[in-house]
Amino acid sequence: MKVIYPGSFDPLTKGHMDIIKRLSQMFDEVIVAILNNENKKSLFTVSEREDIISEAVEEENLSNISIHSFDGMLVNFAKEQGIKLIARGLRGVTDYEYEKDIARVNSTLYEGLETIFLLSNSSYSFVSSSGVREIAAFRGDVSTFVSPSVEKKIKEKFNY
Template sequence: MTSELCTHVVVPGTFDPVTLGHMDVIRRARKLFPQVTVAVAESRRKNGTGTEFTLEERVDMLKGALRDNGMTDGIEVVPFCGLLVEFCKERGAGGVVKGLRATTDFEYELQQADLNTYMAPDLESIFVMSSPKYGYVSSSIVREIAAMGGDVDFLVPPNVAERLRAHYA
């Protein structure tokens, strides 16, 4: 058995909207791998609901946040729909990087990783533990606070905070 160095990974998610926690995972993935594709999922229907923002809006917010933070070298943002393993094969990625905040994240992500391994045995699953300062941050919490008129500046990049204020005005 030969081992090949993984040089390209995918960081998938709905990013509805992108948070500082997402940005941290992307930044850390880029520190580990020379090529990172951030795959914005069309709609994964979490908890039976769709996304608050359109696919185009989510891609645009993510690209803006990465650009504003000087995180464009070696990072590509693309929309996708369908199976993640097929997307990774098409893009030539050798791994999937996911952030973990709590044990509930681990249980869900482990199931997904196991399924991905069954469907694509050569695709590695890489888990990055959340930085303590972002362990409580989630897109659903951000949307809830923003919908009630609360300040989300400490949870999301500035361009996303502006978009949320306009969206919920």
């Protein structure tokens, strides 16, 4: 059984990796799908994010993870892949309220598409990529939120 774990992953956080590791234990294949959202100013290019995730997956010895990027709607990507299962991580109630509506729309647009939700580990329930980007923009310490390799790449981006 295959599942898609979509997101911007800009940057990849310890919370993202926790979800990826847990999904890898539950499914035969996990497709980490990086959204290329041109409406958003990204810290890392899609190619850089693919490399970062690939390195993190390799460090964890996760052999059933593949990394793809996509433009446009997730339902179209899911159709192209022939997959009817999406996984989303939830940090709290606000995430749930947002994600449940998207899940309903997606299942309307692609019949049979299901979304499962995984509660984030409480250690990461307050971590967000946007928060990490903001801390990094002020040259703050992001080591609690990202792996050492991601921290290094963030420091290179911000020249500190």
